[in-house]
Amino acid sequence: xxxxxxxxxxxxxxxxxxxxxxxxxxxxxxxxxxxxxxxxxxxxxxxxxxxxxxxxxxxxxxxxxxxxxxxxxxxxxxxxxxxxxxxxxxxxxxxxxxxxxxxxxxxxxxxxxxxxxxxxxxxxxxxxxxxxxxxxxxxxxxxxxxxxxxxxxxxxxxxxxxxxxxxxxxxxxxxxxxxxxxxxxxxxxxxxxxxxxxxxxxxxxxxxxxxxxxxxxxxxxxxxxxxxxxxxxxxxxxxxxxxxxxxxxxxxxxxxxxxxxxxxxxxxxxxxxxxxxxxxxxxxxxxxxxxxxxxxxxxxxxxxxxxxxxxxxxxxxxxxxxxxxxxxxxxxxxxxxxxxxxxxxxxxxxxxxxxxxxxxxxxxxxxxxxxxxxxxxxxxxxxxxxxxxxxxxxxxxxxxxxxxxxxxxxxxxxxxxxxxxxxxxxxxxxxxxxxxxxxxxxxxxxxxxxxxxxxxxxxxxxxxxxxxxxxxxxxxxxxxxxxxxxxxxxxxxxxxxxxxxxx
Ligand SMILES: [Fe+2]
Numbered sequence: 093x094x095x096x097x098x099x100x101x102x103x104x105x106x107x108x109x110x111x112x113x114x115x116x117x118x119x120x121x122x123x124x125x126x127x128x129x130x131x132x133x134x135x136x137x138x139x140x141x142x143x144x145x146x147x148x149x150x151x152x153x154x155x156x157x158x159x160x161x162x163x164x165x166x167x168x169x170x171x172x173x174x175x176x177x178x179x180x181x182x183x184x185x186x187x188x189x190x191x192x193x194x195x196x197x198x199x200x201x202x203x204x205x206x207x208x209x210x211x212x213x214x215x216x217x218x219x220x221x222x223x224x225x226x227x228x229x230x231x232x233x234x235x236x237x238x239x240x241x242x243x244x245x246x247x248x249x250x251x252x253x254x255x256x257x258x259x260x261x262x263x264x265x266x267x268x269x270x271x272x273x274x275x276x277x278x279x280x281x282x283x284x285x286x287x288x289x290x291x292x293x294x295x296x297x298x299x300x301x302x303x304x305x306x307x308x309x310x311x312x313x314x315x316x317x318x319x320x321x322x323x324x325x326x327x328x329x330x331x332x333x334x335x336x337x338x339x340x341x342x343x344x345x346x347x348x349x350x351x352x353x354x355x356x357x358x359x360x361x362x363x364x365x366x367x368x369x370x371x372x373x374x375x376x377x378x379x380x381x382x383x384x385x386x387x388x389x390x391x392x393x394x395x396x397x398x399x400x401x402x403x404x405x406x407x408x409x410x411x412x413x414x415x416x417x418x419x420x421x422x423x424x425x426x427x428x429x430x431x432x433x434x435x436x437x438x439x440x441x442x443x444x445x446x447x448x449x450x451x452x453x454x455x456x457x458x459x460x461x462x463x464x465x466x467x468x469x470x471x472x473x474x475x476x477x478x479x480x481x482x483x484x485x486x487x488x489x490x491x492x493x494x495x496x497x498x499x500x501x502x503x504x505x506x507x508x509x510x511x512x513x514x515x516x517x518x519x520x521x522x523x524x525x526x527x528x529x530x531x532x533x534x535x536x537x538x539x540x541x542x543x544x545x546x547x548x549x550x551x552x553x554x555x556x557x558x559x560x561x562x563x564x565x566x567x568x569x570x571x572x573x574x575x576x577x578x579x580x581x582x583x584x585x586x587x588x589x590x591x592x593x594x595x
Contacts, residue, residue: 093422095495095554096518099583100421102133103150108239109167116573118156118164118563119546121527124591126154126548126561127216127237128521129225130584132172137185143347144416144583148181149173149213149225149233151240152581154548154561155593166561166575171240173225175233177211210245214259215586219270220288220298222246223590226259228315230274237593249297254284256346259586260316260383264480271324271365272300273317277335281311285324285363304368306361310334313350313410318387318402320480323362323371325387325402329380330356331410352410354378360453360460362400372400374453376460379406380413385448385472385488385504388481389455400453403486403504405446405469406462412444444491446470448502465507468492469500471521471586475542475566485543487522499549499562501569510569512562514551518583522549524566525589543567548589550581 131147134140141147155167172178180186208229215226216235224232224246234243254274261272268290276282286300303324310332318325330353337349358379362372385403392398414420448466469488478485483504490498490511498513499522512519526545545566552559559581563573 095516096497096552096583097422098554098557098580099518099552100134100144101580101582102135102147103170103579103582105579106171108169109155110169110578112166112168112561112575112577114164114166114573114575116563116571118166118573119527120164122156122525122546122563123594124156124525124589125237125593126156126523126525126587126589127223127240127593128152128154128550128584128587129173129213129216130586131213131582132170133181134582136181142417142419144421145214146211147213147582148178149175149211149227150582150584151216151225151235152550152584152587153237153240153593154575155595168575168577169240170581173212173233173235173240174242175210175212177209208255213585216588217261217263217270218588218590219246219261220290220292222298226257226261228256228259230254230257237590238595247297248288249299250301252284252286252300252302256311256314258314258316262317262319262479264319266321271303271319273314273324273326275311275314277311277338281308281335282306283308283311283314283326283361285326285368287365302368303365304363304370306363306370310353313347313413315382316384318384318404320362320387320389320400322365322389323400324365325384325400326359326361326363327381327384327402327404328359328361329410330354330358330378331380331413332356347413350410350413352380354409360400360402360451362453372453372455374457374460376451376462379408379449380410381406382412383470383472385486386474386479386483388483390452390482397455399455401482402451402453403465403472404449404451405472405488406449407446412446415444444468444470446491448472448486448488448504450504465504466500466502466509469502473521473523475524475526475545477526478542483542485524487524487547489519489521489549497551499547499564499569501543501547501566512564512569512571516554517551518554519549519551519562520584521586522547522564523587523589525591526566528591541567546572550584552580552583 132150133148153169210231212225212227212233232246257274269287285303357375452461468491472488490500497518543566547564
């Protein structure tokens with residue numbers, strides 16, 4: 093068993109606003125709540141789920157009191173997301189077929205195309221004023237940010253049929269809209285891009301407005317996309333499916349049907365956000381990825397049209413998907429399709445090789461340029477205000493060492509990195525929270541540095557088998573404080589800081 097195995101252990105306890113033991117000091121300005129999502133239970137009816145992405149959703153909330161609140165304290169709540177999938181798992185001891193957990197042929201058909209799971213365990217977001225837990229099926233679950241109680245499904249007023257969606261929506265403050273991506277499978281398959289305006293009619297359900305769509309023969313597995321002021325950028329790795337495979341008996345879960353076809357290369361598809369036209373299409377040598385970091389347009393000063401800059405965490409191939417099967421993360425061998433049948437060597441969360449890379453895509457044609465910036469990163473984040481424009485810092489989980497995961501702050505202009513490590517600790521996704529600007533107005537004031545604020549990340553201490561929340565200074569990356577959770581928190585995926593959630 094690898095040292096990090098408590099990260100894949102189910103958690104029974106649920107807490108409500110528990111004051112955590114603290115070391116160090118939280119900045120007095122920090123007010124609001126970090127809400128994180130991830131699997132909380134890995135067994136159903138006595139059986140392990142097959143893939144890390146298939147554990148039952150649990151929300152975790154860290155509330156910061158702020159100056160007017162409870163004086164530098166951190167208050168922890170956690171709750172299983174009580175969904176249909178949760179009820180079926182707990183009461184009927186049955187798991188609906190999900191990302192990679194195989195069901196029977198009938199379950200398979202039913203689950204993916206017509207009765208997808210509502211086990212929304214990947215991310216959280218605020219969409220049109222509603223807080224929602226997200227996964228990669230079209231079923232999004234509303235929750236109360238104060239109590240973390242599930243409040244039923246978030247449905248849309250439109251009738252757009254989609255089958256696989258991203259759990260990484262992108263919000264554009266300037267345009268006042270959330271942009272999303274989805275795939276529709278069928279005799280014809282389509283990538284669909286849409287927007288949800290922040291301004292929605294009161295009392296009604298939000299609507300998705302189509303931006304663009306593209307017919308594809310073999311859709312790729314797409315986990316996230318990128319947004320610039322002018323374009324929606326779909327980066328399409330050659331990890332693709334012939335959707336007819338979903339209909340064949342004995343095909344396993346959703347992801348088991350995808351195949352690595354490196355000869356296709358990885359395509360950059362940029363759609364104009366106004367016209368919906370496919371404005372840019374370029375192919376680069378093959379790579380796989382889950383997470384884009386940021387993207388922007390870099391305009392040339394000499395009147396030429398410039399380039400798209402897309403930062404993401406790239407992998408050589410899609411074997412990382414195989415590596416995240418429970419059998420692999422628990423140190424067993426598993427041969428897999430994505431690796432061409434090669435067995436995994438053992439505990440695979442150690443020394444994972446995600447490469448933070450910058451891709452430059454010339455708008456008027458020409459070769460896509462790739463520059464590697466930092467080796468061993470996952471779960472990348474940026475300061476909220478740095479999105480869609482030239483920026484300096486990416487924050488991520490640092491994965492290059494064995495026996496621990498750290499945190500890294502990488503200057504994306506120079507590749508220079510500052511890191512946080514602690515022996516035997518496995519840190520998760522770091523979320524940057526900006527320090528609010530001093531005073532009102534801001535006319536003529538110099539803008540604060542991009543990294544002025546704090547970085548919040550959960551970390552598992554493999555020795556005590558408990559978790560902490562670490563608070564780092566955004567600029568120095570020094571640890572300011574840590575809050576002790578009285579148990580482990582299973583390894584999760586993504587979260588969001590909501591400054592407005594103060595109770
Ligand atoms: Fe993700």
